[in-house]
Each structure stands twice: as structure tokens, then as C-alpha cells.
Amino acid sequence: MSRSRPDPTATARPGAGPDDAYLGLVSRGPGRKLATSLGLPAPVDLRRHDPTRPLVPGPVLVLSRRSSPGAGPAPGEQDEDAAALARHLVDRGLEVHRHEDEVPSIGAVVLCLTDLETPSDLTGPALELGSVLRKLAPGGRVVAVTRPARGVALGAAANLTDDTLSDTAPEAAGADTGETAKEGEGTQSSRTGAFSGVVRNAARQGAIAFLRSTAQEMRGGVTANGIVVADGVPVTAPSVLGGLDFLLSGRSAFVDGQFLVVGSAEGEAPAAGGEEAAPLDGKVVVVTGAARGIGEQIARLLAAQGARVVPVDVPAAGQALSALANDLTTASLSLDVTAPDAGTRILEHCRSRYGRIDGIVHNAGITRDKMLANMDEARFASVLSVNVEAPLRITEQLLADPAADGLRVVGLASTSGIAGNRGQTNYAASKAGIIGMVAAMAPLLAARGGTANAVAPGFIETEMTARIPLARRQVARRLNSLQQGGLPRDVAEAIAFLLSDAAAGISGQTLRVCGQNMVGA
Amino acid sequence: MTEHHDTSPETGRQRIVLDTAPSLGGLYAKAAGSTLVRGASTGIRRALKGAPLPRPGKRSPGGPDLGLPPVELVASGLAVDAEGHEAFCRVVGARPRSSPSGRTEAFSGYLHAMAFPVAMALLTRDDFPLPTVGLVHLANTVEHAAPVFVGETLEAVVRAEDLRPHRAGAAFDVVVELRRPPADGDTAPGAPGTPWNRPVWTGRSVYLARGVDVGTAAESERPAFVPPVPTARWQLGSGTGREYAAVSGDVNPIHLSAASARALGMKGAIAHGMYTASRALAMLDAPAPLRWEVEFGAPLLLPASPAVAVERDGRGSDLHDGTVTVWDAKRKRPYAVLRLHR
Amino acid sequence: MSSESHPATTSQPTGPQERSQRAAWVVAGNRTPFARSGGQYASASVQELFTAALEGLIARAGLAGERLGAVAGGAVLKQPRSFNLVRESVLGSALDPQTPGIDVQQACATGMETTSLIANKIRCGQIEAGIAGGVDSASDAPIVVGEGLRRVLLQLNRARSTADKLKALSKLRPGDLAPVAPGVNEPRTGLSMGEHQAITTAAWGLTRQAQDEIAEFSHHRLAEAWESGFFDDLVTPFRGVTRDTNLRPDTSMEKLGGLSPVFGTSLDTEPTMTAGNSTPLTDGASAVLIATQEWAAERGLPLLAEVLDFETAAVDFVDGHEGLLMAPAYAAPRLLARNGLTLQDIDLVEIHEAFAATVLAILAAWEDAEFCRDRLGLEQPVGAVDRRRLNVHGSSLAAGHPFAATGTRIVATLAKELKARAVAEDRPVTGLISVCAAGGQGAVALLRAYPGN
Numbered sequence A: 001m002s003r004s005r006p007d008p009t010a011t012a013r014p015g016a017g018p019d020d021a022y023l024g025l026v027s028r029g030p031g032r033k034l035a036t037s038l039g040l041p042a043p044v045d046l047r048r049h050d051p052t053r054p055l056v057p058g059p060v061l062v063l064s065r066r067s068s069p070g071a072g073p074a075p076g077e078q079d080e081d082a083a084a085l086a087r088h089l090v091d092r093g094l095e096v097h098r099h100e101d102e103v104p105s106i107g108a109v110v111l112c113l114t115d116l117e118t119p120s121d122l123t124g125p126a127l128e129l130g131s132v133l134r135k136l137a138p139g140g141r142v143v144a145v146t147r148p149a150r151g152v153a154l155g156a157a158a159n160l161t162d163d164t165l166s167d168t169a170p171e172a173a174g175a176d177t178g179e180t181a182k183e184g185e186g187t188q189s190s191r192t193g194a195f196s197g198v199v200r201n202a203a204r205q206g207a208i209a210f211l212r213s214t215a216q217e218m219r220g221g222v223t224a225n226g227i228v229v230a231d232g233v234p235v236t237a238p239s240v241l242g243g244l245d246f247l248l249s250g251r252s253a254f255v256d257g258q259f260l261v262v263g264s265a266e267g268e269a270p271a272a273g274g275e276e277a278a279p280l281d282g283k284v285v286v287v288t289g290a291a292r293g294i295g296e297q298i299a300r301l302l303a304a305q306g307a308r309v310v311p312v313d314v315p316a317a318g319q320a321l322s323a324l325a326n327d328l329t330t331a332s333l334s335l336d337v338t339a340p341d342a343g344t345r346i347l348e349h350c351r352s353r354y355g356r357i358d359g360i361v362h363n364a365g366i367t368r369d370k371m372l373a374n375m376d377e378a379r380f381a382s383v384l385s386v387n388v389e390a391p392l393r394i395t396e397q398l399l400a401d402p403a404a405d406g407l408r409v410v411g412l413a414s415t416s417g418i419a420g421n422r423g424q425t426n427y428a429a430s431k432a433g434i435i436g437m438v439a440a441m442a443p444l445l446a447a448r449g450g451t452a453n454a455v456a457p458g459f460i461e462t463e464m465t466a467r468i469p470l471a472r473r474q475v476a477r478r479l480n481s482l483q484q485g486g487l488p489r490d491v492a493e494a495i496a497f498l499l500s501d502a503a504a505g506i507s508g509q510t511l512r513v514c515g516q517n518m519v520g521a
Numbered sequence B: 001m002t003e004h005h006d007t008s009p010e011t012g013r014q015r016i017v018l019d020t021a022p023s024l025g026g027l028y029a030k031a032a033g034s035t036l037v038r039g040a041s042t043g044i045r046r047a048l049k050g051a052p053l054p055r056p057g058k059r060s061p062g063g064p065d066l067g068l069p070p071v072e073l074v075a076s077g078l079a080v081d082a083e084g085h086e087a088f089c090r091v092v093g094a095r096p097r098s099s100p101s102g103r104t105e106a107f108s109g110y111l112h113a114m115a116f117p118v119a120m121a122l123l124t125r126d127d128f129p130l131p132t133v134g135l136v137h138l139a140n141t142v143e144h145a146a147p148v149f150v151g152e153t154l155e156a157v158v159r160a161e162d163l164r165p166h167r168a169g170a171a172f173d174v175v176v177e178l179r180r181p182p183a184d185g186d187t188a189p190g191a192p193g194t195p196w197n198r199p200v201w202t203g204r205s206v207y208l209a210r211g212v213d214v215g216t217a218a219e220s221e222r223p224a225f226v227p228p229v230p231t232a233r234w235q236l237g238s239g240t241g242r243e244y245a246a247v248s249g250d251v252n253p254i255h256l257s258a259a260s261a262r263a264l265g266m267k268g269a270i271a272h273g274m275y276t277a278s279r280a281l282a283m284l285d286a287p288a289p290l291r292w293e294v295e296f297g298a299p300l301l302l303p304a305s306p307a308v309a310v311e312r313d314g315r316g317s318d319l320h321d322g323t324v325t326v327w328d329a330k331r332k333r334p335y336a337v338l339r340l341h342r
Numbered sequence C: 001m002s003s004e005s006h007p008a009t010t011s012q013p014t015g016p017q018e019r020s021q022r023a024a025w026v027v028a029g030n031r032t033p034f035a036r037s038g039g040q041y042a043s044a045s046v047q048e049l050f051t052a053a054l055e056g057l058i059a060r061a062g063l064a065g066e067r068l069g070a071v072a073g074g075a076v077l078k079q080p081r082s083f084n085l086v087r088e089s090v091l092g093s094a095l096d097p098q099t100p101g102i103d104v105q106q107a108c109a110t111g112m113e114t115t116s117l118i119a120n121k122i123r124c125g126q127i128e129a130g131i132a133g134g135v136d137s138a139s140d141a142p143i144v145v146g147e148g149l150r151r152v153l154l155q156l157n158r159a160r161s162t163a164d165k166l167k168a169l170s171k172l173r174p175g176d177l178a179p180v181a182p183g184v185n186e187p188r189t190g191l192s193m194g195e196h197q198a199i200t201t202a203a204w205g206l207t208r209q210a211q212d213e214i215a216e217f218s219h220h221r222l223a224e225a226w227e228s229g230f231f232d233d234l235v236t237p238f239r240g241v242t243r244d245t246n247l248r249p250d251t252s253m254e255k256l257g258g259l260s261p262v263f264g265t266s267l268d269t270e271p272t273m274t275a276g277n278s279t280p281l282t283d284g285a286s287a288v289l290i291a292t293q294e295w296a297a298e299r300g301l302p303l304l305a306e307v308l309d310f311e312t313a314a315v316d317f318v319d320g321h322e323g324l325l326m327a328p329a330y331a332a333p334r335l336l337a338r339n340g341l342t343l344q345d346i347d348l349v350e351i352h353e354a355f356a357a358t359v360l361a362i363l364a365a366w367e368d369a370e371f372c373r374d375r376l377g378l379e380q381p382v383g384a385v386d387r388r389r390l391n392v393h394g395s396s397l398a399a400g401h402p403f404a405a406t407g408t409r410i411v412a413t414l415a416k417e418l419k420a421r422a423v424a425e426d427r428p429v430t431g432l433i434s435v436c437a438a439g440g441q442g443a444v445a446l447l448r449a450y451p452g453n
Helices: A021-026 A029-038 A080-091 A119-135 A175-187 A193-217 A238-248 A293-304 A315-327 A342-354 A377-399 A415-419 A425-446 A470-478 A488-499 B024-037 B044-048 B082-092 B108-123 B240-248 B258-263 B273-284 C015-019 C046-061 C085-091 C110-123 C147-158 C162-170 C193-204 C208-227 C253-257 C293-298 C327-338 C356-367 C369-374 C403-425
Strands: A060-064 A106-112 A136-146 A223-229 A259-262 A284-288 A308-313 A359-362 A408-412 A451-457 A510-513 B003-007 B014-018 B071-079 B136-144 B153-166 B169-179 B201-210 B290-296 B307-312 B321-328 B333-341 C025-031 C070-073 C101-103 C129-136 C261-263 C282-291 C305-314 C348-351 C429-437 C441-449
Touching: A060 A080, A060 A119, A080 A106, A080 A238, A106 A119, A106 A238, A119 A136, A119 A193, A136 A193, A136 A238, A193 A223, A223 A238, A238 A259, A238 A488, A284 A293, A284 A342, A284 A377, A293 A308, A293 A315, A293 A359, A293 A488, A308 A315, A308 A342, A315 C046, A342 A377, A359 A377, A359 A488, A377 A425, A408 A425, A408 A488, A415 A425, A415 A451, A415 A510, A425 A451, A425 A510, A451 A488, A488 A510, B071 B108, B082 B108, B082 B240, B082 B273, B108 B136, B108 B153, B108 B169, B108 B201, B108 B240, B108 B273, B136 B273, B240 B273, B273 B290, B273 B307, B273 B321, B273 B333, C025 C046, C025 C293, C025 C403, C046 C085, C046 C129, C046 C282, C070 C085, C070 C110, C085 C101, C110 C129, C110 C282, C110 C305, C110 C403, C110 C429, C110 C441, C129 C403, C147 C162, C193 C261, C193 C356, C208 C253, C208 C356, C282 C293, C282 C403, C305 C327, C305 C403, C327 C356, C327 C429, C327 C441, C348 C356, C348 C403, C356 C369, C356 C429, C403 C429, C403 C441
Parallel strands: A060 A106, A106 A136, A136 A223, A223 A259, A284 A308, A284 A359, A359 A408, A408 A451, A451 A510, B014 B071, C070 C101, C070 C129, C348 C429
Antiparallel strands: B003 B014, B071 B153, B136 B201, B136 B290, B153 B169, B169 B201, B290 B333, B307 B321, B321 B333, C025 C282, C025 C305, C129 C282, C305 C441, C429 C441
16 A cells, blocks of 8 residues: 655644634734734734745845845946846746836845945845835745854854854955955955954844844734855855745745854755755654654654654653554654663664664653742753753764764754743753754764754644643744744744755754744844 | 053053143142142141151151052153253253264253153152152262163153151152153063163152151261362352253242242252253263262252362263262352262 | 574574474564553453554554555454454554454464464465464453343344244343353353462462562563563553553562462362462553564564474363363473473573463473373473573563463563573573463463574
């Protein structure tokens, strides 16, 4: 019998969490008008991935400093980055424009800000973006492509190593940026070479908060995100283009106000044409805590994208795990991730059954919430043990084996791990530990062709969050730019992207899937 | 029923030939009724408590003559009915045997049941001196001399004999002989119409009429009962008596229900002695010819789960000696001990 | 085949491997946790239970969508409508629906017999892989109508006219309507298994102390195995039950000693068998995946243990000539002799604990020169079993005993333990399984694991 691949959307109703009645009420019809007139949050059904629909809900407008009115490219000047991005989008089969007056409605705006030299360089493109926002279709996208700055603004994503930052003269950067450097020198001739780096850093940093603010102003399920491309990495790097695809698509529906940081030109550029149906084809990926909740959705989505998933969960969750494994026509692995030999057993399972291991998603996690004053050792220690000690030990054991060359690691962090959360001292510590783990693990893995990243979910509609008291739950849901909770599938989509070949140039990063939650933003 | 009277040339007894098979239900009614008619005491209840008239020690001169009637009852045309036989075997757990010729051998216990109405007809005759109701079945000896087959028709001759003292009253035997009728060409050794052959099945049932004084019994030490190692247990439901009554025709109320048994002075319904014997015999599963005897002990009050021990020296044709003991495991009292020899 | 890839040591004869065309290997096992009857599984049918055991095994081995040569299973207590229990379970599982199902029943040895059946099919070259298993639920036991009602109903079914139907119904008596509970007593003797064992227990003079020690050991070993995660890849939870509910990790000689005897109370000897040293009625299901080396290798499944050989014995218990549960004492020596082995060659022994006394009686019989001479026809006693090699992860006293499921529970447990020891000690390791069964039957099996794969 051939079993058809499970449809990961089967259990996820688009736009609505399991019990978000408010969203159902106000996302359309009279309820929406009422909510709007009262100034209440007016969330809409998010545009999520649907293979039958185009990548973006309309033409894509590619803007850059030099395409802006009044700051158009000087004759003979090249606008290479924007042009490269536009070419990629055309290759994707999209309708691409460079000027807003060409189209009445826009599906997405790509803002190429790779050539900012001074803070005021932002003015042109910013205003042009502002002028087209009303043309953005519901579920539209704004994606800015920028270069990194040295500062705090990247927040959780600021894990660039020194050699990916160019904070002095652009001359220090690679040959790819040579032209930009020359051009910069030309426009800021009064400044010394060293100080021009300072100005540039200020300009780049400005773009970050500009975009975050924009994201907060978006309505209709439109998201605004950025791609930070390390100096020396061309915008044609696979992970830039792959990241652009991801951020434009419905797969990033609950990612808002975030930056994908591309640190290298590693990876395989996504093929031209429509979206890849099975970007994880043939990859052997372990998912811990897969029996239910987000873990189950991760496993289902990875399988739907072609991965050979190894679902792992504690023996006590065996019945649900078996049902999932049989559904995905794969083999389950019952083990407690805190077992001292868990990594060895995972490795053994993958090697004996598939002869390889390509990725692991450290999803298994627990909460034992208690105010610190009332905290006991068992609660504190068990959360650390499961949520961060186990991923550390397992990954260490995997990496001890040559089979783990090229290993793609994805950890599950949390917005609590970024901003902290009352009553979750233990949980926040463990999740911040994951952020630290992937940041420090990235160079180790880079040497072996692998990556380590984390996703930090915000408020996700799960069985676990369904247990939060109703009033608190309603508030928690609305505390983000999309004014609703995300779905397990949204987390899974981000993880699938980070596991894909296209994301090979992204490592050490923590990608928030939080709808631009105010917490820790 | 009508009777033909004659005198047996062999036994000198008066032969009474029954030309219709007696019905046990009617006979029980008669038995109960005759007790009343005799005005023995205060009726059935009293009579069944083992106080047949005359009461021991109160026998007045000129009381009833306790001599057993010098008669024998003859009933011919007793058919070993296939359906009845099968039903009986099912209830007592007997495995019907097939002979090499393909015929089914009749189970020894069934033959007793088949002839039992004739015996009852004798015991309930007006000239039978002891009350039928209240008789205690003490033992049974069966000489099953040759296989009898389902579908055969037999003749039964029944007599009562050997009235003798017992420590608890008076004992006597009811002897039932089953014979095959002469086949064409058989030459009858005796007078025309008399059985010509030796019996294929002879059953001797020992009954006790409690409290009847016919003299002093020789004191015999009954050996203490030592329970053997059990090999089985029977689960006898409260309906056991009704089940056996349905297939044996023995509808004595003391077996049928707790209520009917209590009405007759028992603590509750008790299993038929011949049920216990037949079931024990069935466990040995031995073919004719064979000889078996059963001795009954305590009444088997239903429902019950008696312990059972089967001891035998072989199986089937290789079985020469076997014993089945049925006893009350808690009180360590025997209900029945059946011995078989071949 | 195995004899090529794992040359046996000189002391280990290769008999069965020479005889068979190819070897059958236990490659995975799974069971539900066992639950005391009337508990958490009270509303689960045997089909649900067996399907659950299959589903867990399918998931563990990654068999979803696979067509297997056969699935053999069975239940001792089975509803008439479950006549095709195994096939129905297969259809409800993730296996390819083209996988055939076979119902087998040999009382408590059902799981042993299904293992033998699947292994033999593999050895004969008929199939490449199959699942053997068993299931029982005293909670889902059939309740049948009494004989009287049954006859009336059958007659009613045959009746054509209304008059005939009324006639049939008129034979119905109120008492006929009472349901009849399932009989677990021996049909030929009417004695329960416990009563039978009590007679054997008395005959061998087995003490209360010795029986309670077996029970305590069983609970403690099983609890340790659970704690250590030994069952992580042998058990899949069912209906929220994650461990065997009969298990009492904290039991002690003192607690066991406080229990009143329940069997043998009407015997002349002092009764010694209690609820603590007897197995309770249990619900559960188990299954093992058996395959050829090639089939397993293609799927990256480990060769846990080779199924070497089987033997079944039956004793004449009806007249008390032999104890009801003593047949394994006869079967094992025959099996060992056929394979050129002695009890001393066996590294691990699994004796199903129907009762603690069953284990002790079998052990005593093997050590008894008279028994071995008169009953087994052996010049020398079979010998003693080193207790450190016996039921090392506990057995039925602690886990419980869903009749037909016990055989494959033991096969899976032993296969895993043999493999671990073979790897640790870098040598072939052989195990013996003994399971007694109703009707005076007993099944024994030899399993052998090798250090390599």
C-alpha cells in the first residue's frame, strides 16, 4: 500500500488557533467593522503556505536607494544588488516592478538597503515604501535586505562573528564589496576612511529599527522582515535568495519584525521556477518530543517536505508516537532525551536504519512554572535538564561521530528566553541556553559543513497554551503586531527552512516566530 | 397400566407383566399419596424425615407385615432411545462409545435410568410395605455383562429382596435385570414368553428405610474416610437436579429445587445419587463388559463443588480397576465412592 | 546464513542451523503494558489490544505500509465474532492490508506457538518476515448463553413457521437466561489452574518461603528493568498505562508473607499459594517481529536473537499422574538433547511464572534423579539452574499474565537481553524459554544471540 504524504495543513485551520474565538469573530464581516471602530485589535487570517496559490499575493516591487524618486541611479551607476534580487524574483516566476506607479496593487515590497552609507540614505527608500503601503494586498510582505551593523539592535539575532562584520573601511571587506567602497568614498569624501565606517554602521543600524517600526504599523496580516547579509557575502548567496523566498512566502506567516542573518555564501541556491515541493527530500532528520503539539507538527511538515523523519519521544508517549510514525511511514524511537546515552542511541538508530543523519530538531521541552520564591529544585533542575542539558549532551554525542558531518541543528528557544518571563525563571534560563548553544556551536559545525540555529516561538496556540487562563491567554495573544497567536505549523515552517539546503549560510542565529511579540522585541 | 399375572418358573415369584411403561411422575404422586393414605403420621413432611410407620420400638403386635412382596415386575419393550441417551450422556458428561460395527454403546448409567420406572412401579405398589418417599439410596452394584446398543429394545425384570437390619433401620435390595428379547430362531429354555438369556445388565440398588426395625444389625466399623489427592472438581449448580430429572425421568421433588426439597424435610435440593454415580462412571470412560459399584455417603446438597479423585490403572480397554471418589473437600466427608472392575 | 556469519563456538553445536535452510531472527518486539483485569483496559477489546501491540511494533521497526509474509497471533479468551482476530487487527494497523493474519490458540503457550509458526515459515523459505504475537483480556472475555438458551435459540433459528417458533420458545425456562461466565478451569477436571498447581506444590513439598522469594525477586527485577529503561524499546503505552499495573516495586518478603493462602486450602498439607505468589488475571498484548537476516539488513534492523528450535510436551494430568503445569519439565530436556546441549550450556533461562510454585516444581524436577530417571528416562538429572540466570528481568508474577501474550513477551525480553550479553561478552549467548499451558501442555524454545549483526 502506498500511503500518501500527510497534509500538514490538515490539522491546522488557517488563521485561527484552536480556540481563538475572538479572531474568528473579528477577522471578517460586521465583527471586524465593530472591532475597528472601537479601536480593538483587528487580527486577520494570516496568509499561510498553500501550494495552489502563488508565492506572493501580487506583483513584487523592488525598491532601493537608487531607485527612489530624487535619488535615482545616477547615469552609469549600477544598482546591482537590487537588480540581482529582482532577477531572482523573476526567476521565481513573479511579476517584478522597480517603480510603484507601474502597478495598482502590490503583493510584496523588497527593499534593497545594502548600500546605505549614511543615515539619511534611508530617507528616499523609506518614504517610497510609505507611499506604497496602501497598495499592499492582505498577507503582503515587506522584506528589507541590509548589511550588518555592530550594535544591539539585532537582538537575539546578533550573533555575527567579527569576521562577518565590516566596521571600518569597506576596503577590509572582500572583493565583492569593492565597488560599494569606491562609491562610498566618492560620496563621503570629506570623511576619513575610518570614520566612514562609523557613519555606515549608524546608517545600517538605523535600517533595523526602521523596519521593526514599519512592521508594527502593518495591518491585514502584512509582515515586514529583513535579511542581514554579512559583508563579503553577495546578495545572490543561496541563503539570501532562499531567505527571501521564505520571508515572501506563506511559510513565514507568523515571522514579523525579524532579521535573517546570512553569514556565508554556503548552500545550494533554490532552483528556478515555483517553490520547491520537497526541499528536504531524503534528509534524515530527528525530531525530539515529536509525539504531540509543536513537535508533531514539525515532524509532519518535515515529512511533507520529503524528509525521512525520526520521531523521538519519551517511552510514556509511545502510543501517540507510534501513531505518528505509522502515519509518516517511518520508524519511531522511544527514548528519554535526558538519558545519558540518548545521543548515542539516536545516532545508532539513524545509522542502522538510514546510514546517515542530516539534522536534529531539539524540540523536546517541558515547563515547570513557579515564582522563584516558590521554586523547588526538582522544578528548576528538570527544566534545565530536559530543555538545554539534553540538547547539549545529545548534540555533543552526535558530533563525536563522523556521520554527523554536515549536521543541521535546530534548537527550540522561546521569547521567554530572550525577554525573560515572570514565573518562568527556569524555563527562560533553559531557552536562553539554547540561544547560547546554537550561537557557540555554529563555528564548530561550520568546520564540518553544518549549521546550528534556533527558533524562538512566541505565543503559539497549543495544548499547553490552551491551559493558560482565558483572560491571560487573550492578552498574550494580542501582544504582538499580528494580534493573534501563531500555530505550531508556523514554528515548523521556520524550522523546515533552517534545515533546508537554502539556509546553509545561516548559522548561530535565533529566528523568532512570534508575530513581533512586544516582549523582548 | 394393566398387569398380567404369572409365576416365574425360576424364582417362584409371581410375575406381573406391565404392558405399558410406568410414568415416574405418576408413581411419585402415588408414593406420596400412599403415605398419606396410610395415615402414617402427619403426612409427607413427617414421612420424609425418615419416620415411616411403624416407628421403631413402637411397633405394635399385629402391625404391618414387613415382608417384601414375592413378586417380580416385568416390562418389555424398553427402548434404548437415541435422543434420550444422548441427552443423558450430555448431562452426566459421558462419552458415547462407538462399537466397531458402528453402533453406539449405551452408557451403563443410562440403562439404570431407563429401567428405573419399573423399579419405582414395584416400590409404589400397594403391597409394598415400606414408604417410597424417604427411602435412602445407599449403594448400587451393576454387572454390565455385555454391550447394549442404542436402538435396542430390552426387557426388564425387577424384584425386591433381602430385607435386612441396618444400623439406621432396614435395608433391602431392588434388583433390575435387563435382557435382550429372544431373536428369531432362539430357543427359549423356559416356558414360552420367559426370558431365555442371561441378563446383559443387572443392577442391584440398596435402599435404606430409616427407622424401620427388622432386627439388630451387626455392628460394623466404618473405616474413617481418608480423602485422596484430588484430581478434579465438579461445579454443580442448583439446577443440577432438574437437569438430571429431565433426562432420567426421576422427578423426586427432593432433587428439583430447594423449595420442593425443603417441603419434604431436606435442607435443600440434593443431587440424584445416580447422577453422581453416572458422572463418576463417565470419568472412567470404560467399555462394557464391566462391573461397577457405588457407595453413597453424605447427601450432596446443591449447589456444590465437590472434590473428585480419579484413580485408574489404564484407559479404555486397558482399564481394569478404577475408583472415583467424590467428597466434600471442606468437611472431608465422602459423597460417593465408585469402583469399577473389568 | 547465521552459521556462516556467526560461526558457533566449538562447544555450541550448529545442529538446527545445519538442518534449516536459513535462520529466523527476532529483530524487534513490542507489547502493551500489562494491566490487571477489570482495570484500565476493562473496556478494550482483544482486537484493540492486539492492534495496539502491532502498531507499536510497526512504528518501532518502521513497517508502515509493508506487506509481511504473515502475522500470527491469538487469544485464549475470544469472542466468537473475533474468529479472525489477527487478520482484523492487521487491517486496523498500518501494515499493508495485503498482509495475511493467522489465528492460533494453544492456551498460555499461544505466543510460543505463534513464534514457532512464523520462525518455521521463515526457515522453510515460505516468508521473509512475519509477526508473532498473542493477546488476552479477561476483561473482554466472552459471556455465553447457557446450554438451554443456546438450544432454544438454535431451534428458533431453524423454525420456519410461527407455530414452530412458539414451540421452540415455549421450551425456554427462566434459568436458561442466566449468562455463563467464561470458564478458565480445566474442562476435564473442573479444577482451576491454581488448584492443580496446589496439588503439584504439595507433591513436591514446595515451601511458602521459597515461593515468596520467587515472587519478591520477580517484582524487584522487573521494577529495576523498568527503571533502567530496559523496556523503552519493548513496550508502547496503551490507554494512558505506561507500566505494568501489577508491578509492586516495593513488595517484600514481609508483605508477601502477610497474604492468606488461596489455593490448596482443602488439601491435607499446609496451603502455601497466595495471591502474591500467583499471577492475577491480566489484560495485554505482545508481538515480535521475526525475519531473515537479509530482510532485517535491508531495513537496518538488528538481529537480536536467532530462533533456534522449539519443543512442545504434554502430560497426562487428568488422573493426577502428573502436575498440570509440569509439561515444560519434559519438553526442555528433549529440546536440549536434540540440540546437543545440556542445561549447563544455557546462559539465560526464562521460566514463565504461572505460579511461583510452577517455577520451583520444574526446577526441583530437573534436579530430582528419580523424576529424571522414571519420568524423563534420563540416566542423570537434568541439573540445577543457577538462579542468577533465571528470569533476570522478572516474569509473570510481576508483569502479569495475559495468557496468549506471555510467550511473545518473554521472547522479546529474552532476545534483547541475550543480544546485550552477547555484545558485552563477545560470544554467542543461548537462552531457554519455558512456558506451561492449560491442558497439561508446555512449550520451550531456544534462542541464541551473537555479538555481531
